[in-house]
Each structure stands twice: as structure tokens, then as C-alpha cells.
Amino acid sequence: MKPPKEFRTSNEIVWRLMKPVYGLNDASRCWFLTVKKKLIEFGCVPLNLDNSVYIYHHNSCFSGFAVIHVDDFLVGGDEFFQENVLKKLGEAFIIGTRKKSNFRYIGWNVEQSNGICMDQNDYHAKITAISMEPSRKQQTHNDLNEAEKKSFQELLGKLQWISSQSRPDIRFNVLECSIRASTPTVADILYINRVVKKLKKKSVKIKYPEMSENLGDLKLYA
Numbered sequence: 094m095k096p097p098k099e100f101r102t103s104n105e106i107v108w109r110l111m112k113p114v115y116g117l118n119d120a121s122r123c124w125f126l127t128v129k130k131k132l133i134e135f136g137c138v139p140l141n142l143d144n145s146v147y148i149y150h151h152n153s154c155f156s157g158f159a160v161i162h163v164d165d166f167l168v169g170g171d172e173f174f175q176e177n178v179l180k181k182l183g184e185a186f187i188i189g190t191r192k193k194s195n196f197r198y199i200g201w202n203v204e205q206s207n208g209i210c211m212d213q214n215d216y217h218a219k220i221t222a223i224s225m226e227p228s229r230k231q232q233t234h235n236d237l238n239e240a241e242k243k244s245f246q247e248l249l250g251k252l253q254w255i256s257s258q259s260r261p262d263i264r265f266n267v268l269e270c271s272i273r274a275s276t277p278t279v280a281d282i283l284y285i286n287r288v289v290k291k292l293k294k295k296s297v298k299i300k301y302p303e304m305s306e307n308l309g310d311l312k313l314y315a
């Protein structure tokens with residue numbers, strides 16, 4: 094990293110950064126470690142299976158949680174959690190926008206009313222098929238050129254994400270496209286376009302009903 098022009102007095106001087114700088118390779122890692130340190134300081138405990146999820150207990154009872162995705166936070170909890178964690182978090186960092194009840198988080202639309210409804214319909218709407226000339230569509234056995242291959246892989250990435258999150262009904266079709274991703278042909282573009290058409294036929298919402306206060310009523314299946 095080069096210092097500002099007004100401080101470049103010699104090319105023989107090496108500058109040492111005292112703090113992480115946005116845009117450098119280690120910036121996101123340093124940010125995560127800083128947030129992690131603060132949450133643990135406030136009494137939160139990271140999950141063993143996912144260090145981006147933190148749980149907070151008060152008097153041996155669940156009080157709240159925090160999920161970190163880069164600089165987007167998803168949090169929830171009782172008044173004690175809000176006072177002893179969220180308030181302190183707001184004092185430690187500059188928080189831009191705060192939303193509750195109905196909001197969007199990392200591509201998910203979240204609605205809270207008699208439970209929680211989640212969907213990716215806005216993300217779903219932005220996924221479009223790959224356009225192709227009618228004459229090109231007839232060349233089904235031909236390999237894709239570099240531009241077509243790039244379009245195929247970009248669309249595949251979008252379908253992989255949404256199929257793993259909210260659209261399991263297209264998961265097998267996306268898997269078939271993934272198998273062909275290294276050497277796709279025109280036929281593969283026609284196939285992935287059909288997957289997009291299948292995706293567009295319906296919108297999906299996932300609903301989590303309100304849970305009983307008695308966790309003994311909760312049944313888990315594996």
C-alpha cells in the first residue's frame with residue numbers, strides 16, 4: 094500500500110500500518126476478529142459448528158443471539174439481552190440502519206407476524222435465462238465460447254445459491270448443471286434455461302410458526 098502523495102518523501106521508507114485498512118486482504122478477517130472479541134467480552138458464546146453465530150444466556154436461560162455476515166448483523170433477544178449486549182454493541186461500533194419486524198437480510202425477506210415468514214423472491218426475480226440466437230440454439234453439440242461459458246457459470250452460481258437456501262425443488266436440476274460446468278455445450282444452456290423457467294413458475298415462502306414456551310413439546314427429526 095502506498096502512502097498519500099504528500100507523505101512520499103522517499104522510496105526507501107517502508108510504511109507500517111497501525112490498523113487494518115478497508116480493501117486490503119486481511120481487512121475482513123481483522124473485522125471479524127474485532128467483532129468476535131467484543132461479543133465474547135459482552136458474554137456471548139460462539140457456536141462450535143458456526144463461529145458466526147453467537148448465543149447469550151442469562152441465569153442459565155437462553156436470552157438472545159447474534160448472527161454475523163460481514164458487517165450485517167441479525168439479532169434477537171429479550172430485554173436483558175438488548176440492554177447488556179445490543180446497547181453495548183451500538184456503543185462499540187457505528188451502526189447504520191436498524192430494522193425490525195419486516196426487513197431484508199442478505200437476500201432474504203423476513204416478515205414477523207404470528208411466526209416468521211422468509212423468502213428470496215426479490216433475488217429470485219433477478220435471475221434471468223441466457224439469451225441466445227435461434228440459429229445458435231440448433232448447434233446443441235457445440236462447445237460454448239468464452240462469453241457463453243461465463244454466462245452459464247454465473248447463472249449456475251445464482252441457481253446453486255437459491256436452490257441450497259429456499260428452492261430445494263430445483264436442487265437436482267442444478268446438480269446436473271454443475272456436473273457439466275467444466276465443459277458446457279449449447280445443450281447445457283438450453284437445459285439451464287429450462288431450470289430458470291421451472292424456478293419462475295412459482296414463488297416460495299418458508300414459515301416458522303410460533304414455538305411453544307415449553308421446549309419439551311419440540312420434536313426433532315434427523
